[in-house]
Amino acid sequence: MAAEATRSAGSSRVIRYGAVVIGLILWYALVWDPLWGKMGELETADLAAETKIARLQREERLYRKDAARVEVLRRRVEGLRRGAVAGGDPQVVASNLQNLLLKMASEMGLEVVTYRTGPVRKWRDERLAVTTFTFKTQTYGLVRFLKRLEDDGRLVRLETLNVAKVQGRSPHLRVTLEVAALCL
Numbered sequence: 001m002a003a004e005a006t007r008s009a010g011s012s013r014v015i016r017y018g019a020v021v022i023g024l025i026l027w028y029a030l031v032w033d034p035l036w037g038k039m040g041e042l043e044t045a046d047l048a049a050e051t052k053i054a055r056l057q058r059e060e061r062l063y064r065k066d067a068a069r070v071e072v073l074r075r076r077v078e079g080l081r082r083g084a085v086a087g088g089d090p091q092v093v094a095s096n097l098q099n100l101l102l103k104m105a106s107e108m109g110l111e112v113v114t115y116r117t118g119p120v121r122k123w124r125d126e127r128l129a130v131t132t133f134t135f136k137t138q139t140y141g142l143v144r145f146l147k148r149l150e151d152d153g154r155l156v157r158l159e160t161l162n163v164a165k166v167q168g169r170s171p172h173l174r175v176t177l178e179v180a181a182l183c184l
Helices: 002-083 090-107 139-151
Strands: 111-117 121-123 126-137 156-166 172-182
Touching: 090 111, 090 126, 090 139, 090 172, 121 172, 126 139, 126 156, 139 156, 139 172
Parallel strands: none
Antiparallel strands: 111 126, 121 126, 126 172, 156 172
């Protein structure tokens, strides 16, 4: 009986150990291994997300730099547009330029003798509207007019400047200006 009791106690221990081993195997197979696999997948997904975030942050910095460059260029274009003489056609631009110069001359008290629009010219594949006018003045008036033309901020270029000194009862300078403006 004692041997049977020992055998039965030994077999119950084996059954218990067997049940624990089977329980551990089941726990590993059904709980731990799927969780471990899930954790590996999540770590891989996390690493991929971090890599993607880093790439997107680099792209964002590049786009911000590009946006800043675009903004600078937009402001420059807007400044050029403000400085351009209005008109889409070279004749209209020349006429507007002529009116602008006549207005400046009259505000400064210069005596305009003649004025006309000139033929359209080219500059770096861009059209230039040209206007020519002649006025009477003294040296001081000429200097003031040229300074005003420079300070006006318009996109105009002085093509030619001819100055002739006229002697007589009322000595003066006869100035012929040829001014060009870009047709934008």
